[in-house]
Amino acid sequence: MQEHLVVTINGTQFLAEPGQNLLDLINTTGEFVPQICYNESLGPIQTCDTCMVEVNGEITRACGTTIDRPMEVRTNLSDVEAAQKEALDRILKNHELYCTVCDYNNGNCEIHNTVAEFGLEHQSYPFEEKPYEIDNSGPFYRYDPDQCILCGRCVEVCQDIEVNETLLIDWNREKPRVIWDNDVPIDQSSCVGCGQCVTVCPCNALMEKSMLRETGYMTDHEPGILRSMIELTKTAETGYEPLYAISDTEASMRDDRIKKTKTVCTYCGVGCSFDVWTKDRKIIRVLPQKDSPANGISTCVKGKFGWDYVNSEERLTKPLIRKGDQFEEVEWPVALEYVAKRFNDIKAAHGPDALGFISSSKATNEESYLMQKLARQVIGTNNVDNCSRYCQSPATKGLFRTVGHGGDSGSIDDIAAADLVIIIGSNTAESHPVIASRIKRSQKLFGQKVFVFDLRKHEMAERADRFISPKSGTDLVWLSAVAKYIIDNGWEKKEFIDEWVNDFAAYKESLNKFTMEYAEKVTGIPQETLKEVAKEIVNSDKVAICWAMGVTQHQLGSDTSTAISNLLLLTGNYMRPGTGAYPLRGHNNVQGCSDFGSMPNYFPGYEEVTNDETRKRYEKAWNTELPAEPGKDNHEMMHAIHEGTLRGLFVIGEDTGVVDSNINYVTAAFEKLDFFVVQDLFFTKTAQYADVILPASPSLEKEGTFTNTERRIQRLYQALEPLGDSKPDWQILQAIANEMGYEWSYKHPSEIMDEAAKLAPLFAGVSYDLLEGYQSLQWPVAADGNDMPLLYTDGFPFEDNKARFYKLDFELLYDTDNEYDLHVNNGRILEHFHEGNMTYxxxxxxxxxxxxxxxxxxxxxxxxxxxxxxxxxxxxxxxxVTGIAHITDRVSGKELFIPLNDNGKTAINNLTDNRVDKDTNTPSYKEVAVKMEVIKKKGKSPLPPNNHRRGNRQPQIGVRVDDKWKRNDYIFPGSKVKQRG
Amino acid sequence: MAEPITKIKRLEVSKEALEQQDLQEINHAVIENKEAILQGIDLLASLHEKGFLELGSAVVRHKEDALANVLRIFENPKYASIVSNLSKLVVLLGELKVDELKYLLDKLNSGLQEAAVTDDSVKTSYFDLIKAVNNPDINRSLTMLLAFLKGMGR
Incomplete structure (x- = not known):
């Protein structure tokens, strides 16, 4: 235990942790000290000078004071208040107060609230315009220099939280302002549109364009009139107090028309949560909260601004039934009766296994649960799977083999706390932007080391301390060679292995093949480099390994994932904070969709369908007999359709005909189906093959829970009514089951979760009460509601409580040849998602x-x-495929890269074939050899001039407040007060 | 066998059916809120009678023009000072000590009453003035006025 320090604040004694920030402490005591630039999520910035206090007789900034000795603090002396007032006056010189007609006046303007609470009555320095125009150039937000108080929060968040390093304040100008890159318009800069600068701006200087002229009762006017109203507001107000009275009233009236709903992002697996502000059906703002468990105040462009799809005119609003050469809109009862009848017919004629069910990683846990219940209870088949088959099943397999839980070992906080992060086959900055930001921040500010193993020099590779590019599909070899080298030198964590891991001897023997010479030959990585990597891993106290599709979408995806886990066990990098295995999950609920049983071999909570005891539990609960043999996975379903054994298919929220590999083969299968039901938001490529299309509702239009990559279960609340006649998936599934003669009677998704929690021990303690608001639970959740943010702290979930080493072999199964001489890599880009049905x-x-x-x-x-x-x-x-070339050194030699976000003629899955990971049937999307033909030698670049990749980043630490203090016109408010005194 | 198709035939809901649906919805709302609606009709009738309804609709229709006109007036410094004077007056009102002012005004009122019945033709001589100081009413007035002058000079 560290000793506490005594800090006396206005005569009352408080105990403080050494190293604690003084302003943080004051804020816990109920004493009021004005503060504008300070934000808990950002830490002290020290630009606004408003938090002046007296510490041991000296006036100083509270936010800039670290408690390292006993202190006597006064916040209410007249000198102190005069210094605070001076600082506030300086802020108002930079910011025109016209709250009542300001779109930011929604009760949370920090300037308004601070000035009002301080009780500032009059402006000592008149407001001064800055000689700059408003920058409206970007698509998502605008910057108004006249309203900017130069607090630097936006710069801090861009430089050190998001770490995109686009924003800075140029303190050397006569009138400083925020600039983008080397002073270009927002639209021309390296800005990736994550919107975090807008989120943290304390006032209306940076605002979402979707807010402008929308929020206030008196803000919806032409700019000229608005200007006049601002002037009038200022003339009418002799002091600030009446202004506050009016604007506060107006602000609270706004609550009536603006609804704020907590939701969870529906894009990637990071699981960002935030409030979404809606006015009727308009989505006007997305506001992450400091208590958002996975992301804090962070978002990426998709979560912050990518919601247009919800109100798209292309949304399906009525059920459709194929009649002849067209689809006809029908009412729900007609569609449901038809679906039920055809399912029953196929079941009667060909048996329950002639039907297949594919769940959606976009839908909720409750909906995954109902889909597998529909397949198992109502139809009687285990033919149910989900799109994790396309991505992370191999990682789950590798973890089941070695450590026993198919999920991230810890939280995003653990990745951030590691001394060394190894990223393999993951372009984290584009695929999991908010996790990438945590890594980038730890590397930039806290000395974390980052090693990247990838073919392509993406952003993480550029930033890495080491960027190593092995030959495609050979990660298993270097991982095993490094493991062997560690053992050969006796560097393995012997005590950890003795106590916690089985099968060391067999594992050691299996590594014989993986000599340094062999590894160099197969991977192309020099032996010296591998030896250095081995040493660095051994010398780092906490190692976390993150991986994604670059590992899993290979024929040896499961084995390579296993090799990663083996290496972590060997070096003792499990069971402790800051260590572990992090297979970064791709979709918002790809983790949860598998967790809740949409798997051919598992009930919810990964209990085998072959286990009699488990099956009996479900049979009793569902009052029916259940099939004991595992069903078909996605991939096997497609084969079975071609073979004629699978005749009916039900796909929810997945454009299978674009995202499965070898789509020619997949769509040919669709054509052979007797009956095909697609449930989606849009009329997708896959839907074109359907017999019935059911209109579903997206996340904003329903309640439920998602589980992110950290195994974190989070609630989403309904922000909007379902569009047209669309319905939440769980309601549709229930209606189908009931149409088929069952009596499901869930009135709310919480009842579905209660049922799942009762049946699956992994979720025993999960309940909606414990998930209220921004609360979350990381499974496994014990019956008493205790969850497990860090796995394995008490051992591994096997009978003897010990993990296992797993023996592996290697054979190179894929290569280019003389004819098909180029390798096509493929993956995500930041701003688009999947096939692009939502982001386009x-x-x-x-x-x-x-x-x-x-x-x-x-x-x-x-x-x-x-x-x-x-x-x-x-x-x-x-x-x-055909497409337009972009020449870049992100790729090298004979490697090409295609973003997977296309559903037209550049769709990557026109090229991928039927080869799969041998253990999980996950398609080896990353093993594509092609030949190239040039149709036209040059043309217009496919990357517009305003794409952020053409920007020019300006890395620096924070806002560089020292440069402000060095200015000739800067006088410390404390000393100015003393002069006057 | 199902070829991919993209043609969609929309469900044609007849105009009558839609109208019927809307009417039903409205009927329902009317029944639910009978009292409020009847009162509302009363209010509308009175507004109509006094011509406010017409005026109101015109203003709403030309909201942006009207606002621009009003604002243009206030941009003129002459009128702008009205606004600022108004708000200053409001502040002043807050500072006035109404109880004391009332006392003073009561006195002023009775003074005015007395003055109103005075015969203009009567002349007051220097002696009358000295004599009047002895009149308790006049003396009280003088004392009060002197105190007032003293306070005003501070």
């Missing part, structure tokens, strides 16, 4: 990134004589 509906996103493209290395471009904008055709063994 966003005008702002599409303006900057209108379509997919094909990245080509400068050397290959030279060799083949292609230039930027060339049109090229790529042909693999199974299909072809």
């Amino acid at each position: 509906k966003s005008k702002g996103i599409s303006r900057k990134t209108p379509n997919a493209f094909i990245e080509i290395s400068p050397e290959l471009a030279k060799e083949r004589g292609v230039q930027e904008g060339a049109e090229i055709k790529l042909t693999s063994h199974v299909g072809e």
Whole structure:
């Protein structure tokens, strides 16, 4: 235990932790000290000077004071208050107060609230305009220099929280302002549109464009009139107090028209949560909270601004039934009766296993639960799966083999706390932006080391302390060689292994093959480099390994994931904070969709369907007999359709005909189906093959829970009514079950969760009460409601409480050859998601990134004589794509890259084939060899000039407040007070 | 066998059916809120009678123009000072000690009453003035006025 220090504040004694921030302490005591630039999530910035206090007789900034000795603090002396007032006056010189007609006056304007609470009555320095125009150039937010108080929060968040390093304040100008990159308009900068600057801005200087002229009762006016109203407001107000009275009243009236609803993001697996502000059906603001458990105040462009799809005119609003060569809109009873009848017919004629069910990783846990219940209870088949088959099943497999839980070992906080983060096959900055930001911050500010193993020099690779590029599909080899080298040198964590891990001897023997020479030959990584990596891993106290599709979407995806876990066990990097395995989950609820039983071999909570005891539990609860054999996974379902054994298919929220591998084969299967039901928001490519299309509602229109990559279960609340006749998936599933003669009677998703929690021990203590608001639970959740943010702290979930090493072999199964001589890598880009059905509906996103493209290395471009904008055709063994070339050194040599976000002629899955991971049937999307044909040698670049990738980042630490203090016109408010005194 | 198709035939709901649906909804709302609606009709009738309804609709229709006109007036420094004077007056009102003012005004009122019945033709001589100081009413007035002058000079 550290000793506490005594801090006396206005005569009352408080105990403080050494190293605690003084302002933090004061804020816990109920004493009021004005503060504008200070924000708990950002830490002290020290630009606004309003938190002046007297410490041991000296006037100083409370936020800039670390408690390192006993202190006598006074916050209410007249000198102190005079200094605070001086600082507030300086802020109001930079900020015109016209609250009542300001769109930011929603009760949470920090300038308004601070000035009002301080009781400032009159302005000592008149407001001064700055000689700059409003910057309206970007698609998502605008900057008004005249309202900017130069607190630097936006710079702090951009430099050190998001770490995109776009914003700075130029303190050297006569009138400082925030600038983007090297002083270019927002739209031309490296800004990725994460919106965090807007989120933390304490006033209306940075505002979401969707807020402008929307929030207030008197803000919806033409700019000229608004200006006049501002002038009138100022003339009419002789002091601030009447202004506050009026604007506070108006602000509280706004609550009546603006609804604020907590929700969880529906894009990637980070699981950001935030309040979404809606006015009727308009989505005007997304506001993450400091208590958002996964993300704090952070978001990426998709979560902050990518919601246009919800109100898209392309949304399905009525059920559709195929009749002849067209779909016809019908009412719900007609559609439900038809679906029930056809399911029953197929079941009667061909048995329950002639039907297959594919759940959606976009839908909620409760909906995954009902989908598998529909398959198992109502139909009587285990043919139920979800899209984790396309991505992270191999990681789950690798973890089940070694440590026993198929999820991240810890939380995002643990990744941030690691001494060394190894990222393998993950472009984290684009695929999991908010997690990437935590890593970038730890690396930038706290000395965390980052090693990246990837083919492509993406942002994380550029930032890495080491960027190593092994030959595609050979990660297993270098991981095993490093493990062998560690053992050969006796560096393994012997005590940890003795106590916690089985099968060391067999594992050690299995590594014989993986010599340094062999690894160098197979992976192309020099032996010296591998040896250095081994040493660094051993010398780092806490190692976390993050991986994604670059590992799993290979024929040896499960084995490679296993090799990662083996290495972590060998070096004792489990069971402690800051360590562990982090297979970064791709979709908002890809974790939860598997967790809640949409798997052919598992009931909810990963209990085998073959286990009699488990099955009996469900049979009793559901009052029916259940099939004992595992069903077919997605991939096997497609084969079974071609074979004629699977005749009916029900797909929820998944554009299978675009996102499955070898889509020619998949869509050919769809054509062979007797009956095909697709449930989606949009009329997708897959839906074109359907017999019935059911209109579903997106996350904002329903309640439920999602589980993020940290195993964190979070609630979403309903912000909008379902559009048209669309319905939440759980209601549709219930209606189908009831139409088929069952009596499901869930009135609310919480009742579905209660049932799942009662049946699956992994979720025993989960209940909606414990998930209220921003509360969350990380499974496993014990019956008493205790959850487990860090796994394995008491051992591993096997009978003897010990983990296991798992033996592996390696054989190179994929390579390019003389004819198909180029390797096609593929993956996500930041601003689009999956096949793009949602993100292409966003005008702002599409303006900057209108379509997919094909990245080509400068050397290959030279060799083949292609230039930027060339049109090229790529042909693999199974299909072809055409697309526009973008020449970049992110790729090298004979490697190409295609963003997977396209559903047209550049859709990557025209090229991928039927090869799969041998253990999980996950398609080996990353093993594509092609030949290239040039259709047109040059053309218009597929990347618009305002794409952020063309920007020019300006890294620095924070806002550089020292530069402000060095200015000739800067006088410390404390000393100014003393002068006057 | 199902070829991919993209044609959608929309469900044609007849105009009559839609109207019927809307009417039902309105009927329902009317029944639910009978009292409020009847009162509302009373209010509307009175507004109509006095011509406010017409005036109101015109203002709403031309809301932006009207606002612009009003604001243009206030941009003129002459009128702008009205607004600022108004708000200053409001502040002043707050500072006035109404109880004391009332006392003073009561006195002023009775003074005015007395003055109103005075015969203009009567002349007051210097002696009358000296004599009047002895009149208790006049003396009280003088004392009060002197005190007032003293306070005002501070």
